[in-house]
Amino acid sequence: MRDSTLEKYCNVYDEFLINGRNGTRAWLSFNPKSSEESAANEFSRILRIPDIVEYAALKQKELSETKKFTHESLVEDLIEIKDRCMQKVPVMVRKDGQMVQAQDEAGNNMWTFEASSAIKAVIELGKHDGKFYEKNNQDKSGSITPEQRAADIAAIEAIMKGK
Numbered sequence: 809m810r811d812s813t814l815e816k817y818c819n820v821y822d823e824f825l826i827n828g829r830n831g832t833r834a835w836l837s838f839n840p841k842s843s844e845e846s847a848a849n850e851f852s853r854i855l856r857i858p859d860i861v862e863y864a865a866l867k868q869k870e871l872s873e874t875k876k877f878t879h880e881s882l883v884e885d886l887i888e889i890k891d892r893c894m895q896k897v898p899v900m901v902r903k904d905g906q907m908v909q910a911q912d913e914a915g916n917n918m919w920t921f922e923a924s925s926a927i928k929a930v931i932e933l934g935k936h937d938g939k940f941y942e943k944n945n946q947d948k949s950g951s952i953t954p955e956q957r958a959a960d961i962a963a964i965e966a967i968m969k970g971k
Contacts, residue, residue, distance in 0.1 A: 809859065817854045818863050824851070825867060831855070886933045893926035 816838065824834035831851030832844055839847065854860050896919035899910040910918040 809857070814859055817857065817860050820851065820854065821860060821864055821867065825871070883933065886929050890926050890929035890933070893922035893929060896921050 820834050820838050823837050824831050827833050827837075832848045835847035835851045836842060836844070839850070842850065855864070899918040899920050900907045901910045902908075912918055
């Protein structure tokens with residue numbers, strides 16, 4: 809492999825790290841005329857090149873050392889984000905010139921929380937643990953059974969309802 813090709817592949821890998829680990833987007837940033845399918849295939853292919861495997865390991869080590877970024881710290885941060893987003897916050901309304909907690913028709917206090925942010929944190933945890941994406945950066949949406957998908961959705965809903 810020519811040095812210029814290796815340099816290009818290393819730059820694509822760097823873009824992958826910068827853009828949130830999207831290999832298709834990383835490839836397209838250097839090869840904008842490629843189709844998305846072709847970009848995904850090409851990125852997957854370069855991840856199997858021994859020099860890129862070595863480069864990726866070096867970059868991961870650098871990230872871990874410079875930012876104290878580890879699997880455990882990422883998981884802890886995502887769980888903290890999910891937990892913070894799940895904290896209920898009272899819905900407040902003005903009544904007779906004062907702020908009071910809103911109530912529903914049955915007289916129960918009303919609460920809100922950041923559902924979309926909590927769901928995103930749970931999805932990121934799943935991605936990180938390999939539940940949603942395979943190593944080659946391809947979507948696994950078609951590779952699980954309907955029963956497994958239903959079980960995964962039920963598990964996420966249980967988490968969202970407060971365990």
